[in-house]
Amino acid sequence: MKTTKCFLQWTSLFIGCILLHISTVHAQSGLPDNPDFYNEVNTYVNPVLPGDHPDPTLLRVGNDFYHCGSSFHFTPYLPIYHSKDMVHWQVISRVVPPSKSNWVADKPSGGIWQGAITYFYGSYWIYFSSNGQWFSKASAPAGPWSDPVQVKTNPATGSLGYDNSIFVDDDGKPYMVIKNGQKVNRIQALGRDGQLTDTVINLDWINAKLQYSWAEGPVMCKRNGYYYYFPAGDVAGGQYALRGTALTSDSTKWERLGNFFKPITDPNVSFRSPNHIAAPVQLEDGTWWTIGQSYERVGSNDWSGMGRQTSLYQVIWEGDRPWGVAPVSTPVVKPNLPKSGIRWRSVHTDYFESDSLKTWWHFLSRKMASHYSLSARKGWIRLTPDTARIHLVQKETDHYYTALTRVEVNAADNFTKAGIYLTNGNQQVFAQLYSGYDNGKKIIFKLDTAIRSIPNRYGNTVWLKLVRMEHDLTAFCSGDGKTWTALGAPISAVGIDKVQPNYNSWVGTSVGLFAEGKPADFDLFVCKDGTSWLPAAGYSNYYGVEKIKQGSELTVTNNSTYGGWFMIAGVELGTEKNPTAAVEITASATNGGKLEIWLDDLKEGQMIAVVPVTSTGNKNTRRTFKATIKNVSGQHDIIVKLAAGLSRDIYIRDIRFIKSK
Incomplete structure (x- = not known):
């Protein structure tokens, strides 16, 4: 009997452990163990906007969602993203072209900040910061967008600062949520002409004692008659909430609610400091959602160099107290919205068959935007450098990929280079794989002091391939795009991927093409090559x-x-x-x-x-x-x-x- 009883006890314990393990696997994501999740794509994993997407703003109009944020010195400025489900996003327009931005500071950490997209009085508006506040206007987010107009201020309102947002009240009246320096937080109504009107609502008491570090990027929403004000701490993190019974400067009508996000309990979360959220939006099913930025890092595995990546978070309400659901590393149930037909956000392939440059490309300086041609050679793009490096890049989105191109350039001197380019935001740390010259024509792979090279036996036209396996980069070359030769051992990209001085000039890494010295023609650019x-x-x-x-x-x-x-x-x-x-x-x-x-x-x-x-x-x-x-x-x-x-x-x-x- 004792043996049987002992056997039964151990059997029960063994079965219990198995059941506990199975339930733990699925409880990690907080989701029910439903077969539907295994047969349909009903979940997502953050970030939904991988790569550099700082200071996000979010707009819902009917069944469509739009996103914009700070573009800094990446030009054309202010890409507009569209989504149907808040998970899959695509760029549909850019607001400010280089030809209409002569007043914008064309340097790292400069450019255009904020990018607050909104809709009021029957039009779409973008308010942004660059040596003052400006706005552009359109009948549809895909554009065309009007020429920028500067927002006028007055002594009572003061400087209009940066990182502002727009709040539209229940009656349709719009307000600018103003942020300037650490201690200035104000609100003021906007008229039908997009300019400030009425008197300023002074909320400087919010951060008078630096309670929220910078209290930057404030956004607002309204629910059940309450006004909610959400300031962020600073670039490193912190997101807070306040609730008011009226839109007033009277601090007694407002209540500090503390942190916005629930505490993180998942030790594997890599986006641990979400902040700079967009104003939460409500869906038809009554749920609320927001998007927010965070650098990526788990322990010593640092991907901060990719910039502030944007994730989707549900907002839950405990009575009239909002909470952002804590970040997790596991799948999350998608919002109850229809399928979008839009692919996951990632670097785009381009065969350069269009007469105009696709909206997913950007330049790292305004000057470079005039040094390319899609008509000089049909089906190719020509990059024509002057005395500087010309580049054409996209925001890097992945830890694993194989980027390739086919380039034609006559590299007959040490100054001529053309190929694949991976760089941090201010181009102080970068990797180049190129057709060049060094005591003869060679294929060269370089990152900082690490150099790999082999003789170019292919001629002026060569295929180049850069393979990223997390922090390791390996280079290859080919004459036909089928048989590849490696340029030696991998080179570590940790110097690009890790946190940068001054937070990488506030932006993240980009990948694409470059040329120096002489014009170079590129037949295509692929970042996720399926044959590799x-x-x-x-x-x-x-x-x-x-x-x-x-x-x-x-x-x-x-x-x-x-x-x-x-x-x-x-x-x-x-x-x-x-x-x-x-x-x-x-x-x-x-x-x-x-x-x-x-x-x-x-x-x-x-x-x-x-x-x-x-x-x-x-x-x-x-x-x-x-x-x-x-x-x-x-x-x-x-x-x-x-x-x-x-x-x-x-x-x-x-x-x-x-x-x-």
């Missing part, structure tokens, strides 16, 4: 899977019997003339099963392949498994779906696609 091996660990969204370290490599497996999925954003699958014809996956499996490959979504997307995975004997022995694909092209979010059944059976290391020719 894509690490499974580089996913941007997921559910029901986890990363497992096997030796020195990371693999991905499902941690539930319901299966699981992960999404790699923005993968380039080729052109219609040379589409993808097959997919390969490197994996190990104890028993094996099937992997489904989907484009863009598990419900409204397209399943393009089923990859059979057979047993490799154990989880440490890997093989490559292959399936054919019927003519798929373009840039897509790739979703790998693991079937229901055994958990932790198939371990996926990477995936790549093979073109038809």
